[in-house]
Structures are given as C-alpha cells and as structure tokens.
Amino acid sequence: MPTSAQYSTNHYQFMHPSLISASELQAQLNKAIVVLDCRFNLMDKTQGLTLYRQGHIPGAFYIDLERDLSSAVQTHGGRHPLPDFERLQEKWRSVGINQHTTVVVYDDSRMAYAARAWWLLKYMGHADVRILDGGFNAWVANKGAIDRREPAAKSGGFKMDLQANKTVNRDTILEESSLTLIDSREPRRFQGLEEPIDPVAGHIPKALNFFWQDVSDDKGLVKSLDLQKAHWSNLPTTENLAVYCGSGVTACVNIFSLHLCGIDAKLYPGSWSDWCSYLPQTTASHS
Incomplete structure (x- = not known):
C-alpha cells in the first residue's frame, strides 16, 4: 500500500x-x-x-x-x-x-x-x-479517517448561474474556423487504431491530441505547474480552445489542467460520441 x-x-x-x-x-x-x-x-x-x-x-x-x-x-x-x-x-x-x-x-x-x-x-x-x-x-x-455512514441530507441555498459561454456544440465546431480542438483520449483511439466504446473510430478533423492522463502521475497526483505548462507548450494558441474526449467526462481533466495554467477552455459536452453519431457507422475521420 x-x-x-x-x-x-x-x-x-x-x-x-x-x-x-x-x-x-x-x-x-x-x-x-x-x-x-x-x-x-x-x-x-x-x-x-x-x-x-x-x-x-x-x-x-x-x-x-x-x-x-x-x-x-x-x-x-x-x-x-x-x-x-x-x-x-x-x-x-x-x-x-x-x-x-x-x-x-x-x-x-x-x-x-x-x-x-x-x-x-x-x-x-x-x-x-x-x-x-x-x-x-x-x-x-495519509491515514485519514474513514466512515461508512451516509450523512443526512442538508438544506443549502445554492443558486445556479450557468456560464453558457463555456461550452461548444457540433454546429460551433463546424462554423468556427478559429476554434482549436483538443482531443483528450488515448493516442490509439485518437488515431483511429482502436475504438472500444463508440461505433466509429477516429477523431474530429484538425483536432490535436493531448491525453488526459498525462497531467497526473500514476498515483493520481497532479504534476507540478512546470510540467503542466510543458504539457501544453505545443499548443499553437491559448485562445478559443475547446476540449473533448469520448463523452465529455475526462475532457474535464484537461480543462482543469489548463485552468491550473491560467488558460480558459470550453467543453464540447457530447464529444466524440456525439460527433460520430452523425457519421456513417463504417466511416472514420483521421484527417
């Protein structure tokens, strides 16, 4: 342990x-x-x-x-x-x-x-x-205490204020040529060499691959700020970024890493599973 x-x-x-x-x-x-x-x-x-x-x-x-x-x-x-x-x-x-x-x-x-x-x-x-x-x-x-009891429900006053400008959809990607897309999946899925989950392999055209697991070490600890910045050093721009993965979950890890570096990025919530739902099921996009 x-x-x-x-x-x-x-x-x-x-x-x-x-x-x-x-x-x-x-x-x-x-x-x-x-x-x-x-x-x-x-x-x-x-x-x-x-x-x-x-x-x-x-x-x-x-x-x-x-x-x-x-x-x-x-x-x-x-x-x-x-x-x-x-x-x-x-x-x-x-x-x-x-x-x-x-x-x-x-x-x-x-x-x-x-x-x-x-x-x-x-x-x-x-x-x-x-x-x-x-x-x-x-x-x-770190020898933190462990509990098996589920806490009782509480009463909070949270009131949402949706940040609607923090997402993009398929139409935005098709229409905005200035958008830089980041694909967060493992390289083999990005390259279309395998696809264990979705019906079509490949990636969105012009997307760049930055694997989400590369921002932490094998124990799940967040890498140093220098390493976070080095991870993103090959980005052509830090403006108008949108991040996706398979289904909009692990993309959030990359968005968190960018956030640590002071860089804002939007989420494509549907991600590849949405994008490929519009493609012929035998077609892959590798461009």
Whole structure:
C-alpha cells in the first residue's frame, strides 16, 4: 500500500485554490466544507457506490456520474449528456452547498469523475471548488479517517448561474474556423487504431491530441505547474480552445489542467460520441 510519504505533495506541489492536499483537507474537515465522493467505474456502474458504502471521507456525499452528473442518452448528444440543471441544483442544495461553500471533490481515477463534478459546479457558477490531489488513495495513505455512514441530507441555498459561454456544440465546431480542438483520449483511439466504446473510430478533423492522463502521475497526483505548462507548450494558441474526449467526462481533466495554467477552455459536452453519431457507422475521420 502506498505510504503517506509517497503521497506528500510538499516536495513538488504548487499552491492553487482549485487543489487541496489530503493533509490540508484533514485539517479543515470539521469546518464548513462539503465533500463529494465521485468514484465510478464505467465497466461496473455500481462499483462507485459500493466502494463509498465500504468507506469514504467522513461527511462525504456520494455523487453518481450517470444519475447525478449526466442526463438520459438520446440519439445525439453523446454517452454522458449534460444533466438537467434544475435537478442538479436541487442535488447541490440537498448536500448543503450555499453560494460561498467550499466544495471538495474526489475519486480514485486520476480525477476522471471528480473533474466532471468540478467543471459542472464551475459551469453552474460556483466559485470555490477544489479537487483532492491524489484522490481517495491519497486520503488513505495519509491515514485519514474513514466512515461508512451516509450523512443526512442538508438544506443549502445554492443558486445556479450557468456560464453558457463555456461550452461548444457540433454546429460551433463546424462554423468556427478559429476554434482549436483538443482531443483528450488515448493516442490509439485518437488515431483511429482502436475504438472500444463508440461505433466509429477516429477523431474530429484538425483536432490535436493531448491525453488526459498525462497531467497526473500514476498515483493520481497532479504534476507540478512546470510540467503542466510543458504539457501544453505545443499548443499553437491559448485562445478559443475547446476540449473533448469520448463523452465529455475526462475532457474535464484537461480543462482543469489548463485552468491550473491560467488558460480558459470550453467543453464540447457530447464529444466524440456525439460527433460520430452523425457519421456513417463504417466511416472514420483521421484527417
């Protein structure tokens, strides 16, 4: 099992208001912080809740990728369409989120699902959202307390203010020639060499490939600011960026990394699963 020393961020980590270490969260846990457990497994969709019930950060509420952070799949719109925001607003209220609440989100998947929750909260206008660096594994390695009890529902006054300019859709991509597209999937999927999920392999024409897992190490710790900046150093521009992945989930990890570097980027929520739904099912785009 990893030790707390392996998860120590002091030797390389930079301070950023959108990140929190396990030791920092331990020190602040009894304060007015809302913690959200976002663990999930696309191959076993009950696993996240099962793990939560086996043990979670004390006081954390479980947030499900598909029940809470997505809406029903349609013909178009991708495999994880954006949620019904009125419903999600009620969810945030039920876990005690107010306008000035500090919210901490975590998972055990290198931020794959925590970043989706982070992005949605920011998109809905919430200012203070932080991702737990290293996720649940870092919490355990730092000997953080574990609880099996589900906290009682609370009453928060969260009121959304949707940032509608933070997304793009298929029409925007087709119409805006100045848009720089970032594909967050692994290189083999980007290159169309394999496609384990969607019916068509390939990528959106002119997209650039920046694999989402490259912004963290194999323990899920966020790489240093210098390495974040180096990761994006080959971008031709930092203006008018839009990020996508398979279904708009792991793209949020890249958006988080760009955010750490002071770069704004939009999300294409439907991502490749939406884009390829308009293509002949035997056609791939590799240009």
